[in-house]
Amino acid sequence: MEKRVTGIYFTVLLIGMLYAVYAAFSFPGDIVDTRTEERTVVTWDDQMEQTQEDGVYYFRRILPLENTNEKVVVYYTVHMNLEVFIDGEKVYELKAEEDRAVKTTGFCWNAISLTEDDAGKEIVFQVTPAYRDSIPNGNFFYGTYREIGHKVLSERILRLLLSGIIALAGFVMLLYGFFVVKKGQDAQIIMQFAIFATMLGIWSIGETQMLDWIFPCSMITVFVSHLMLMTLPIPFILFLRHMYHNGDSKLWSFCCYFNCVVIAVRMILQILGIYDLRETLLLTHICLLLFVVIIVIMTVREIKVNKLTRQVKINSICVLVILGSTLLELVIYRFSNMSTPLGSIGFLFYISVMGIVNVRRSRKLMEQARESALYRKLAYTDELTGLSNRTAFKEDLERRMEPDKAAGKERILPTVVYMFDLNDLKKCNDTYGHDYGDQYIKMAANALKNIFAEEGKCYRIGGDEFCAWTPYSSMEAVNEKMLRLDREVSELNHKGFVVTFSIAAGYAIYEESEDGGGLYSTMKRADAMMYERKQEYKKSNSKV
DSSP: OHHHHHHHHHHHHHHHHHHHHHHHHHSOOEEEESOOOOOOOOOBOOOOEEEEETTEEEEEEEOOSSOOTTOEEEEEEESEEEEEEETTEEEEEEEOOTTOSOOOOOEEEEEEEOOGGGTTOEEEEEEEESSTTOOOOOOEEEEOHHHHHHHHHHHHHHHHHHHHHHHHHHHHHHHHIIIIIOSSHHHHHHHHHHHHHHHHHHHHHHHTTHHHHHSTTOHHHHHHHHHHHHHTHHHHHHHHGGGSTTTTOHHHHHHHHHHHHHHHHHHHHHHTTSSOTTTTHHHHHHHHHHHHHHHHHHHHHHHHHSOOOHHHHHHHHHHHHHHHHHHHHHHHHHHHOOOOSHHHHHHHHHHHHHHHHHHHHHHHHHHHHHHHHHHHHHHHBOTTTOSBOHHHHHHHHHHHTSOBTTTTBOOOOOEEEEEEEETTHHHHHHHHOHHHHHHHHHHHHHHHHHHHTTTSEEEEOSSSEEEEEEEOOOHHHHHHHHHHHHHHHHHHHHHOOSSOOOEEEEEEEOOTTTOTTTHHHHHHHHHHHHHHHHHHHHHHHHHO
16 A cells, blocks of 8 residues: 555656646736836835725735835735836736646746835735635835845745755654665654655745745745645655554545545646646645544544553653644734744654654664674574584575476475585594684685576585585586586695595485485485495595
């Protein structure tokens, strides 16, 4: 489910981004400014007289009698068509192109340039909402363009920094999951949370209105804002469900698939020009409300059936902090009309705490995995030679005898089993000491590994006993390996050692008719051949 949902929302996100770029260049709002004075200043002023008639809003004011040359009046619109008149003359117009799929003009800081002749004249802003439920605000800025820019930035700088930190934190966690954790369920958890944090940060940056100052009337900012809001619940749900014991519940899947359907419906309606994303925003709000309800249900179930895990407790506390900070921000705005970054601080707190919790958890699991891998390696590896040991040999042989599912029947794959024994190892140990004996064993292990580990696997199963297996292809291949072993032994003897370097070797090819005990029977036949050759070596040495 997780891979399918992830694929769907990334596909939709990509389509949405491409459409945003297309819309930005194909359906721009028209700005007609007949006053193109240099924009270099700004001072604050918001005293405007407001009236309304037939769904059109009018904002009026007599311009100051001071020198208005190079001054501007800046007005921020959200999904509004705008006409500005000075003394009855239209000096500025912002409108969406007619008969286009995009109805809105987006988010736009409108700067109307003034001249010295405008002093004392009436300026009228005629605002027509692009959507029925849109209501224009009454905040205007008057002064120089530069000073207004400074004021806009100073009022939003903290929120912009917080949003940037959220996005950066998400991006850093994304790199951590991709390059450090890399794979496994823990990597998925980290990356889903990182994607959520990155999207949240990008959406929050858009909400600061600073991008609208840099890119006025840009459709890209409109679509990116909607896309982030539409898609960010999915990685959050995929991340959140891993905290619960009922993480495989169909309710989690329903949340994700339902949101994917809503995203697809909203995008199709936008592309076909039936409804703008702004007009279908209610669908996403319903999704978010549904998610909250389902999360509450899952949390209640978790409390009833299982004890709350530490992660769920921390997540619940962080969510309460977000709700509290957001509610406090709304209350302050309601009574003082002042916007605060409390909501952003709450989200940053959540991202920071949960990010640290998940990174610590992943590091702990990675450490446990490394320790487990080390213990497994020690349990299955011969310490002296580095070859696999008897335990590993038994497990590998059992796997080799498992049913061949590809063939649709139980059968052992064609296999050659080799058995080896070192000649004169006891003599080496007794005469020259165990250090030389260990060196003898290592020399043999390297020789056998070079020959038999290319296609199969080589093991040390006893003090001077080795074995190997390879897939069977032909007798020529088997004979070639035995000849290579003879050459390797000769080369080592040519270099010289305290005793003659010699390996007794035997092999057997699995035959279904002969090996009723599977590869263990093949191993016994190979061992019998090896024993015969060892006896031959002893006899030839005793004659000498």
